[in-house]
Amino acid sequence: MTLSKIWLSSPHMGGTELNYVQEAFDSNWVAPLGPNVSGFESDLENYIGQNSHVAALSSGTAAIHLGLILLGVSAGDEVICQSFTFSASANPILYQGAKPVFIDSEPDTWNLCPKALEEAINDRISKGKKPKAIIGVHLYGMPFKIDEIRTIANRYDIPLLEDSAEALGSTYKGKKCGTFGDFGVLSFNGNKIITTSGGGALVCRNKELKDRAIFFSTQSRDQAPHYQHSEIGYNYRLSNISAGIGRGQMEVLDIHIGYRRSMHAWYQDYFKNIEGVEVFSEPSADYHSNHWLTSIVMNPDKCGGKNREDLRLALEAENIESRPLWKPMHLQPIFAQAPYYGSQIAENLFVNGLCLPSGSNLTQHDQDRIASVFNIFFK
Numbered sequence: 001m002t003l004s005k006i007w008l009s010s011p012h013m014g015g016t017e018l019n020y021v022q023e024a025f026d027s028n029w030v031a032p033l034g035p036n037v038s039g040f041e042s043d044l045e046n047y048i049g050q051n052s053h054v055a056a057l058s059s060g061t062a063a064i065h066l067g068l069i070l071l072g073v074s075a076g077d078e079v080i081c082q083s084f085t086f087s088a089s090a091n092p093i094l095y096q097g098a099k100p101v102f103i104d105s106e107p108d109t110w111n112l113c114p115k116a117l118e119e120a121i122n123d124r125i126s127k128g129k130k131p132k133a134i135i136g137v138h139l140y141g142m143p144f145k146i147d148e149i150r151t152i153a154n155r156y157d158i159p160l161l162e163d164s165a166e167a168l169g170s171t172y173k174g175k176k177c178g179t180f181g182d183f184g185v186l187s188f189n190g191n192k193i194i195t196t197s198g199g200g201a202l203v204c205r206n207k208e209l210k211d212r213a214i215f216f217s218t219q220s221r222d223q224a225p226h227y228q229h230s231e232i233g234y235n236y237r238l239s240n241i242s243a244g245i246g247r248g249q250m251e252v253l254d255i256h257i258g259y260r261r262s263m264h265a266w267y268q269d270y271f272k273n274i275e276g277v278e279v280f281s282e283p284s285a286d287y288h289s290n291h292w293l294t295s296i297v298m299n300p301d302k303c304g305g306k307n308r309e310d311l312r313l314a315l316e317a318e319n320i321e322s323r324p325l326w327k328p329m330h331l332q333p334i335f336a337q338a339p340y341y342g343s344q345i346a347e348n349l350f351v352n353g354l355c356l357p358s359g360s361n362l363t364q365h366d367q368d369r370i371a372s373v374f375n376i377f378f379k
């Protein structure tokens with residue numbers, strides 16, 4: 001008998017989602033608008049605070065795309081982006097015909113390195129082109145060095161797009177991620193901290209920008225009784241059905257973050273006496289991660305020559321999913337031509353790092369199964 005699969009991160013319903021979906025059916029709001037959409041937006045606005053204005057969209061990728069459009073990024077522009085991330089952070093740069101410039105990570109948060117960022121900005125300016133925007137990412141829920149990055153963005157007057165797709169509920173100095181950038185991005189894809197089966201949101205700093213995002217996301221219709229268009233439109237709005245799932249998920253978000261954080265604490269405890277394994281954790285009390293995915297870095301020299309791929313295969317043999325850390329964008333074939341600033345921090349994380357099962361729905365039995373693989377592997 002094969003044991004059931006333990007996923008890295010799987011959807012975890014709270015129980016009330018179906019009530020909101022039922023309401024949508026009962027009132028026939030089965031469309032990309034309706035009371036769940038505006039309800040979900042105000043739930044998110046209340047949750048992240050800081051006077052945020054949230055536009056619910058069909059995906060986090062769509063939110064990044066509209067964020068770049070609203071920042072005026074167009075063909076030929078250069079956009080700076082963290083290299084160590086999921087490709088969805090960078091692809092919308094190409095949608096706009098703009099050029100990505102990739103930046104290494106620093107070792108504390110695994111996110112944008114302030115030194116490499118400033119070096120890149122100066123070098124691009126000296127080559128004749130000031131970058132049009134900076135995309136920073138809070139990877140695995142860990143806030144990037146917000147004060148340092150904001151200071152650099154302000155010094156050079158370059159807007160900051162905050163990819164908070166993995167960091168809903170994470171905070172920096174007590175404020176929620178998604179509220180520090182000129183725009184923030186959230187994702188509700190199937191494996192994120194909450195899910196609408198698929199969806200995302202753009203966090204805007206005022207109502208005019210939110211209205212503009214909604215305008216673009218609903219095909220850019222001008223004010224007219226007929227269909228008239230003066231600008232390129234997109235079909236990026238969230239459906240009222242998906243938003244209903246989101247409303248239910250918001251009710252359990254903080255509880256689920258609590259579960260993720262206790263999984264992280266459990267891994268920390270497990271590995272505290274194992275040489276050669278480090279659990280990725282907050283560098284100081286300013287940082288509070290939702291610990292969307294708990295990740296480790298292995299030093300093969302101290303693990304009897306065994307590496308993260310050996311561990312991944314050992315887990316897989318017991319039907320337990322784990323995954324290498326993101327492969328940096330500057331190493332991806334699609335971005336081979338893009339400039340890169342930094343050294344090998346992100347590359348080394350990719351070589352030695354592994355994401356472990358982190359879902360809010362893991363059971364004691366699941367933990368026991370994971371521990372028994374570790375017990376043999378690290379003996």
Ligand SMILES: *Cc1c(COP(=O)(O)O)cnc(C)c1O
Pocket residue numbers: 058059060061062085086088089137163165166186187188189199200
């Ligand atoms: C998931 C993710 C996205 C994209 O969100 P989707 O809703 O899947 O389009 C963007 N950036 C990061 C860092 C992500 O993890």
